[in-house]
Amino acid sequence: MDIEERVNLITRKPAEEVLTVENLKHLLEVGVPLQHYIGFEISGYIHLGTGLMAGAKIADFQKAGAKTRVFLADWHSWINDKLGGDLEVIQKVALSYFKEGMKQSIKVMGGDPDKVEFVLASEILEKGDYWQTVIDISKNVTLSRVMRSITIMGRQMGESVDFAKLIYPMMQVADIFYQGVNIAHAGMDQRKAHVIAIEVAQKLKYHALEWSGEKLKPVAIHHHLLLGLQEPLVWPIESEEKFKELKTQMKMSKSKPYSAVFIHDTPEEIRQKLRKAFCPAKEVNYNPVLDWAEYIIFREEPTEFTIHRPPKFGGDVTYTTFEELKKDFAEGKLHPLDLKNAVAEYLIELLAPIRKYFEKNPEPLELMKEIKITR
């Protein structure tokens, strides 16, 4: 596969931001083996944003010849008070429900879960020289920058936090270098950690990314954040600026169960959630059902997506590109209810293998259900 094909795979949808394409090309040209990673806190059920968006990109990275890794951030979850801040519970869930759920998600998006390494943060944190890297990074970052970075924990800027939460962002940056990661991947909400990593990369004394005598900068790939199904707090959204303000509140989130479809949801739950979804007629911007269609169904184009309707409502219609579907929706030729039903049926089929997996192996999900979700 040539460099251009590899770049296309790595940067394609649902990737939304690549920092930077030039650096990615540079890494490919110098021939350094690509080592990817994405980290997750262990906190609750896996939703489509986490499972399918991350899964889709992991599949792309594999096709482009990268080694892929899922980093189970147990210590970070403890710092961020997830699952009652109980490290033992966090580790148990990480290695059972979360690992299995992510493996299944990667598989339905076309990746090979057996080629993904799953690493528990505590496995590397217990090594003394990890902390050397944390300090090395911290020496190059101001306190105010760290305080602004706590949004990567789902915290608000300016929120009063305990001191461990200020160590977290430095740990997240250290995780990249300590593991020799040159492709740092996450959702758009994690970009602050990656921007720091890129900035400090060539200043590090320990665990810099070295290749043929050169200190390399990592490439950051940020995937699209799927919108949640709920109505936004403010509507209509008049500008892209306003959307930026509301973005965090509008994304699919496990702490808002009606905003999200979870990977193990039953067909009836999926149908119900979509029926209640916010999907104003003819509105193509900030419309979560269209957003899901674009990023899940039309991730690879052309594809075939058929919407079944009784003949009196126009009969069946098949779309091969998202633009065609969007145009019909904008012109009122496609009714929100027909779109919602078709998206629900698509998801039910896509997620069937995951549901079956958890039916056959119920323990990890049962464990997750029993644990009190604290945030």
Ligand SMILES: Nc1ncnc2c1ncn2[C@@H]1O[C@H](COP(=O)(O)OP(=O)(O)OP(=O)(O)O)[C@@H](O)[C@H]1O
């Ligand atoms: N809606 C989403 N779409 C795509 N990716 C997402 C979405 N929400 C979170 N992610 C990504 O999944 C990873 C884990 O995020 P996280 O555990 O904070 O999920 P969450 O649903 O935002 O949790 P919570 O809302 O309870 O804080 C991160 O890389 C994040 O960018």
Ligand SMILES: N[C@@H](Cc1ccc(O)cc1)C(=O)O
């Ligand atoms: N901050 C990430 C989790 C994470 C932790 C450590 C990492 O190295 C990477 C990611 C989140 O909230 O989802």
